[in-house]
Amino acid sequence: xxxxxxxxxxxxxxxxxxxxxxxxxxMISSSLKSEExxxxxxxxxxxxxxxxxxxxxxxSYVELFDRFDIFNYLFNSILYAAIVTIGSIVINAxxxxxxxxxxxxxxxxxxxxxxxxxxxxxxxxxxxxxTIIHNLGLVNNRLxxxxxxxxxxxxxxxxxxxxxxxxxxxxxxxKLEGAGNWAIFWKIMMPMSKPAxxxxxxxxxxxxxxxYIWPLMxxxxxxxxxxxxxxxxxxxxxxxxxxxxxxxxxISTIPLIIVYILAQKYLLQGLxxxxxxxx
Numbered sequence: 171x172x173x174x175x176x177x178x179x180x181x182x183x184x185x186x187x188x189x190x191x192x193x194x195x196x197m198i199s200s201s202l203k204s205e206e207x208x209x210x211x212x213x214x215x216x217x218x219x220x221x222x223x224x225x226x227x228x229x230s231y232v233e234l235f236d237r238f239d240i241f242n243y244l245f246n247s248i249l250y251a252a253i254v255t256i257g258s259i260v261i262n263a264x265x266x267x268x269x270x271x272x273x274x275x276x277x278x279x280x281x282x283x284x285x286x287x288x289x290x291x292x293x294x295x296x297x298x299x300x301t302i303i304h305n306l307g308l309v310n311n312r313l314x315x316x317x318x319x320x321x322x323x324x325x326x327x328x329x330x331x332x333x334x335x336x337x338x339x340x341x342x343x344x345k346l347e348g349a350g351n352w353a354i355f356w357k358i359m360m361p362m363s364k365p366a367x368x369x370x371x372x373x374x375x376x377x378x379x380x381x382y383i384w385p386l387m388x389x390x391x392x393x394x395x396x397x398x399x400x401x402x403x404x405x406x407x408x409x410x411x412x413x414x415x416x417x418x419x420x421i422s423t424i425p426l427i428i429v430y431i432l433a434q435k436y437l438l439q440g441l442x443x444x445x446x447x448x449x
Contacts, residue, residue, distance in 0.1 A: 192218070194423070201416035202227040208412050230413035231421075234404075237414070240421070242393060243400040248425075250315050250385075250396055251378040257320035258374035259367055265321070266329025267355055271341060281330070287323045293383075300387055314388045315396070319378055325370045332366040333359055372433040376426060397422050 195218045200208050202220035211217045220227060234240060268274075269281050299318055308314040336359065344354045360367070382398045389395060392403070397418075404418055 197416050198420050201230055201413055201420045203413060205411050205413050230417045234414045234417050238404055243395060243397045246394060247379060247396040251375050253316045254319045254378035255371050255375045258322060258325055259371055261320050262322060262325035262370060263329045263360065265326045267333050267359055269330040270333035284323050284326060303388060309388060310390045312394060315385050328370060329366055332363050336362060368433045372429055375429055379426060
């Protein structure tokens, strides 16, 4: 009986995995075949397979790059994601360290207020956010895309919990050696928080890379569009080719897969750790 239960469990997990992988397989395979083949194979297993003619595999990608400035859109997305990722790690780590180890008036109240912000949907404050950016004169500015994404209540919460579990004796010992708060933060706390850094870095990269509504609202110059906004333009520019749409979607997905694979080990530790880097 235990053997049968194990087979059933893994069988169900396999079916669930296939259910989630199916759209990804169809997207990639559709980008590697001609427009006609996509609709011809739609009702068969071949829909999940690339073209049997290897010469057709890169045709949609070549045509896509010929029609649109994909390299510029990729550069914009990578630039925005890199700034948001680095900024999120630094800013949220400093805020989390302050909440965890500094004692100041109203600390608990401010932290409770910060946690309350987690239940506020982003859509409810986006108009206010736009008004602030407009008053700062940053509309259609690249800075306007990244600034609202850097500070994040959840990331501060994660760093705060991580730093809070670090014994105060570690900090006291460093102070006895003559280290200041800044040196302690950079040379002791940050190296100890690699799982939290990887978690925040990965999640902030994903948030920035997938961000669509905010860049669409704040940018008017198409040359500054990130890839996600550009996809909408590609999808509405006649003539529209399904294989080219699948190609650009595949291109936009690859960096997310790479980042997750590279950070998977630390990501799991960061989400499951108690604050010392240990599970």
